[in-house]
Amino acid sequence: MDFKYDVIVIGAGHAGCEAAVAAANLGSKTCLITMDMNKVGQMSCNPAVGGIAKGQIVREVDALGGYMGLITDETAIQFRILNRSKGPAMWSPRAQCDRNKFIWAWREVLENTKNLHIWQDTVKEILVENGEVTGLVTLLDVTFHTKTIVLTAGTFLNGLMHVGKTQITGGRMAEPSSYYLTESIARHGVQYARMKTGTPVRIDGRSVDYSLMDTQDGESDFHKFSFMNTSVRHLKQLQCWTCFTNEEVHNILRNGLPDSPLYNGQIQSIGPRYCPSIETKIVTFPDKTQHQLFLEPEGETTQEQYLNGFSSSLPLDIQLAALRKVPAFRNLVIYRPGYAIEYDFFDPTQLKHSLESKIIKNLFFAGQVNGTTGYEEAAGQGIIAGINAHINCHGGEPFTLERDEAYIGVLIDDLVTKGVDEPYRMFTSRAEYRILLRQDDADIRLTEKAWKLGLVKEDRYNLLKTKKEAIDRIVNFTKDYSIKAALINDALENLGTTPLKHGCKLVDLISRPQITIENIAEHIPAFKRELDTIAERKEEIIEAAEIQIKYQGYIERERMIANKLSRLETIKIKGKFDYENLQSLSTEARQKLIKIDPETIAQASRIPGVSPSDVNVLLVLSQKDSNVPRETIN
Incomplete structure (x- = not known):
């Protein structure tokens, strides 16, 4: 080999x-x-x-x-x-x-x-x-x-x-x-x-009383993760379940804190603030009488269940005693306890x-x-x-x-x-x-971008082009098609929105919150015929077009802001300044800029500790470079 x-x-x-x-x-x-x-x-x-x-x-x-x-x-x-x-x-x-x-x-x-x-x-x-x-x-x-x-x-x-x-x-x-x-x-x-x-306990689903839990169902529409033209569901779709902790649970957990590696000094490393352990929750939120738990299956045929919301590194006996105070888990059997990892x-x-x-x-x-x-x-x-x-x-x-x-x-x-x-x-x-x-x-x-790299092949790129063309056709149709008030007002009232006093473009109607492309198309035959020309991924394309129409103003405004700020991304500063000797910068800024050595002014502006005044100093110094246009600095 x-x-x-x-x-x-x-x-x-x-x-x-x-x-x-x-x-x-x-x-x-x-x-x-x-x-x-x-x-x-x-x-x-x-x-x-x-x-x-x-x-x-x-x-x-x-x-x-x-x-x-x-x-x-x-x-x-x-x-x-x-x-x-x-x-x-x-x-x-x-x-x-x-x-x-x-x-x-x-x-x-x-x-x-x-x-x-x-x-x-x-x-x-x-x-x-x-x-x-x-x-x-x-x-x-x-x-x-x-x-x-x-x-x-x-x-x-x-x-x-x-x-x-x-x-x-x-x-x-x-x-x-x-x-x-x-x-x-x-x-x-x-x-x-x-x-x-950390990670939670794994539960034997046969020991759970599901009648004491609320169901959390999935969805069965067209949505999926991949943009490839694949089928939507392959495996049997299962329920998830929810329940809550209670004061009895919390009392057992509190009594166990001296044995928690997080609180007895055994663990010194940095933990996640946004996915805390159950013991962290009861310490951080002492006034909360309950915390929601989510019981989620590990597979299509296994009995193993994942208890989301109960991450813990407490001793096994404390984890088990606390969980058995949740009514649905009173006869709980587990496969393994939760644990922390450094x-x-x-x-x-x-x-x-x-x-x-x-x-x-x-x-x-x-x-x-x-x-x-x-x-x-x-x-x-x-x-x-x-x-x-x-x-x-x-x-x-x-x-x-x-x-x-x-x-x-x-x-x-x-x-x-x-x-x-x-x-x-x-x-x-x-x-x-x-x-x-x-x-x-x-x-x-x-x-x-991936196609230009060679990571995406021609068939996938063609799928993208077909989708973009279909979205553009829908959006352009709504911009060009005029609606007469007399022909659409009955439909608008049935849809719970204000009738028209005079005609307008279809795009203006779809911008209303009560109107969707699909519910208005049922009353406009020409528009319905246009939508029916979409052979594949119809729901995905219609949703994308509707978002473009309804949020066009927000999208354009955010793009304008992004384009304006992106000019700072073009001002390269890596290797140009001896930050240690730039006394016009704050001490913290000098330290952070030396450590990060940013590529651009824009990156420098995002470094914690680099203030707007520090950025202005860098902009003024960058102006000496003839390649930096003056309007970028203003």
């Missing part, structure tokens, strides 16, 4: 799988190294994909030619769109998946991807010469030579699990930690620290926007090793790292996404510009241009 590669990916989680397939599909000879080939794409916590802002990332990964969306659609056992009561910028797809089928769907993709090999082993050392990656060594003492490495080791770097006072080494329950690798990277000057995350991560401000290390050339980092949490955030980083690892091997400009182009762009810019002081989780509120970054138009934003 030839152990020479263009790209080697370490770790086969969600970041690693996307990175490896992206690099291989672009033409790089790629090797994916994993401890266990039977755990590729493993969902270490909840077997669910998507959610608020996370669902948008999955659709972006899919639009770029990634696989998470396709595999989620193939293995989903419940699908929903969250935040339907809000505007389309907030709509977020989410699916509960069959954990084991998800793994095997990923393995099928990996094993049948051209240019991609898989090696089952553990990496113990990165080889570096003259500040550049040359290869790696595994625990089997196999030496691999490579041009680039993508590190996606998840929670396995010196992983340590906690259940009460019991400590178990491992990256996941029953899976070993990765040792030596952190140290082999750190010796080259890459800084690292420790983070903590692991190493690397400061992401040491990365370029391509996710390449600033310190070790051709070494890329993606996923939880960058201080993020979540499968979706990992996959988004993975596909970008895989693309850029390929580019570093074969030439070309780095592939990056701006904040107004993708949630993935927001995620990576936040990481490399601001760093992390807790596990980073994506929210819609982190994106200042979220009406431009909707889940419905990720393909329109990104698929052409």
Whole structure:
């Protein structure tokens, strides 16, 4: 076997799988190294994909030619769109998946991807010469030579699990930690620290009294994750369930706090603020008498259930005693307790926007090793790292996404510009241009970029062109078609909206909240005939067109703001200033600018501690460069 590669990916989680397939599909000879080939794409916590802002990332990964969306659609056992009561910028797809089928769907993709090999082993050392990656060594003492490495080791770097006072080494329950690798990277000057995350108890569904719980049903309409023209549902669709904790539960948990690793000093590392353990909830919100719990199936046929909302590292007996005070769980039987896990991560401000290390050339980092949490955030980083690892091997400009182009762009810019002081989780509120970054138009934003890279093939690009043409036809029809009041007023009254006093364009009617394209088309034969010409993906196209019509003003205003601010992205400052000796900058700004060394004025403006006055100083100094137009600075 030839152990020479263009790209080697370490770790086969969600970041690693996307990175490896992206690099291989672009033409790089790629090797994916994993401890266990039977755990590729493993969902270490909840077997669910998507959610608020996370669902948008999955659709972006899919639009770029990634696989998470396709595999989620193939293995989903419940699908929903969250935040339907809000505007389309907030709509977020989410699916509960069959954990084991998800793994095997990923393995099928990996094993049948051209240019991609898989090696089952553990990496113990990165080889570096003259500040550049040359290869790696595994625990089997196999030496691999490579041009680039993508590190996606998840929670396995010196992983340590906690259940009460019991400590178990491992990256996941029953899976070993990765040792030596952190140290082999750190010796080259890459800084690292420790983070903590947790997972809930797993429940035997046969011991639950479902009559004491409320049901949470999925949806069965046309929505799915992938923009490819695939079928909507493959597996049996299942219910999820909800219930609440109570004061009896909380009293047992409070009494157990002295044995909690989070509160007795056993765990010192940084934990997630936005996905807290149940013990953190009762401490942070002492006045709340109940917290909602979600019981979610782990698969189509298994009895194993995931208790969302009850992440804990308390001793087993306390977890079990507390849960049995929930009426539906009074006879509870579990498969394993919840636990916390500590692991190493690397400061992401040491990365370029391509996710390449600033310190070790051709070494890329993606996923939880960058201080993020979540499968979706990992996959988004993975596909970008895989693309850029390929580019570093074969030439070309780095592939990056701006904040107004993708949630993935927001995620990576936040990481490399601001760093992390807790596990980073994506929210819609982190994106200042979220009406431009909707889940419905990720393909329109990104698929052409992927096609130009060669990651998306002609058939998929043609699907995009067909969709865009159909949307444009609908929108243009509504702008051109005039409605007479006398012919439409009866229909408008039946639809609960004000009759017309005089004629108007169809687009003006569809802008009303009570009117949809489909309910008004029933009363306008010419419009209905136009819609009937759409042969495939009709519902998806109509929804996209309607969003464009109803929110056109908001979209145009946000695009104008984004274009105005993007001018600052064109002012390159990397390497131009000796920040340490710029006394006109604040002390904090000098320190942060030295650490981050931003590429542009825009990136500098997003660094915490760099004030608007500091940005103005940089703008004035940049004006001396004749390549910077004066109107950009004004």
